[in-house]
Amino acid sequence: MMFPRTNLKDQLDRVKFKKTSNEDILKEVEFIFSNVDAENDTILNKIASGDDMNFNDFNTDKLESSKIYHINQIEQICINYRLRFLDSKYFKGKLPYEAISKIKTLEEEHQTDLRGFKIMAPSKLFKLENADDPLLFAPIGNDYYYLIHKWGNDLSPFRRIMMWPFKTFENFVFFVLFSALIGTFLVPSGFFMNEDNLTTEFILLYLFMFKWIGGISIYYGFAKGKNFNTAIWRSKYYNA
Numbered sequence: 001m002m003f004p005r006t007n008l009k010d011q012l013d014r015v016k017f018k019k020t021s022n023e024d025i026l027k028e029v030e031f032i033f034s035n036v037d038a039e040n041d042t043i044l045n046k047i048a049s050g051d052d053m054n055f056n057d058f059n060t061d062k063l064e065s066s067k068i069y070h071i072n073q074i075e076q077i078c079i080n081y082r083l084r085f086l087d088s089k090y091f092k093g094k095l096p097y098e099a100i101s102k103i104k105t106l107e108e109e110h111q112t113d114l115r116g117f118k119i120m121a122p123s124k125l126f127k128l129e130n131a132d133d134p135l136l137f138a139p140i141g142n143d144y145y146y147l148i149h150k151w152g153n154d155l156s157p158f159r160r161i162m163m164w165p166f167k168t169f170e171n172f173v174f175f176v177l178f179s180a181l182i183g184t185f186l187v188p189s190g191f192f193m194n195e196d197n198l199t200t201e202f203i204l205l206y207l208f209m210f211k212w213i214g215g216i217s218i219y220y221g222f223a224k225g226k227n228f229n230t231a232i233w234r235s236k237y238y239n240a
Contacts, residue, residue: 043100046115050089053116055141062109063146071143074120078233081155082163085234088117090126091134099136099149106138106148114138118145123232167229176217180209 078085107114119126121134134152137145156162165175184206220226227235 039104040097040100043103044095047088047091047095047117050087050117051115052087054139056114056116056138056146057110057112058140058146059110063140067147068140069137069145069147071145074137074145075233078120079167079229080160080163082122082159082166082229083120083233084123084126085118085120086126088119088136091119091121093121093125093134093152095136096149096151099151102149103138117148163229166226169228172217172228176210176214179213180206183209183213 074085077083103114116139118137118139119134120137125134135150136148138148140146165172184202187205189201
């Protein structure tokens with residue numbers, strides 16, 4: 001006599017359905033998901049509303065040292081790449097689920113309610129008041145911040161070079177002087193004067209190039225309400 005082989009899934013289903021019906025199971029699943037949605041909404045509301053908290057009660061033994069950054073380090077990156085470091089309530093981009101999940105995990109691990117979220121990102125990703133890879137932080141205290149999540153695309157490898165002229169006023173002046181020099185060299189010698197006056201021609205042309213490039217740059221900067229990286233990295237104003 002051949003005995004049928006035991007199907008473990010069938011046995012498992014028998015135990016499950018012996019105690020609960022399909023309707024009860026569906027209700028339990030719906031209840032779980034409704035709780036998850038409520039938790040997600042709570043976190044999203046905290047990020048969207050923002051606050052001035054500069055401290056969270058982290059368990060220091062459970063923090064990863066590689067994710068802890070001082071405000072001076074954050075400032076340096078923001079200035080080099082022309083980024084903003086602002087309260088999360090100004091962020092207009094879409095927050096990925098991974099970020100919400102990591103916040104929930106941290107809150108469970110550290111038995112705390114995280115507040116005071118900050119985001120580092122280019123200006124275009126913030127809702128700035130008028131006067132391509134965000135990073136989400138939570139304050140630890142004493143000007144230290146804990147990196148929770150990074151998402152989006154990496155910055156262009158040329159962004160630091162492109163933003164260098166806007167880093168400080170000194171950088172801007174050097175950029176204008178250097179650009180004027182390049183522009184002067186591009187004009188053929190003797191184009192305006194004969195060969196006996198090449199030095200005079202070069203000096204006059206260089207001064208003209210300097211005024212022309214500097215004038216256009218300054219006009220564009222004032223017209224667009226631009227400022228240097230050192231002045232805007234923590235500003236919530238578009239034209240600060």
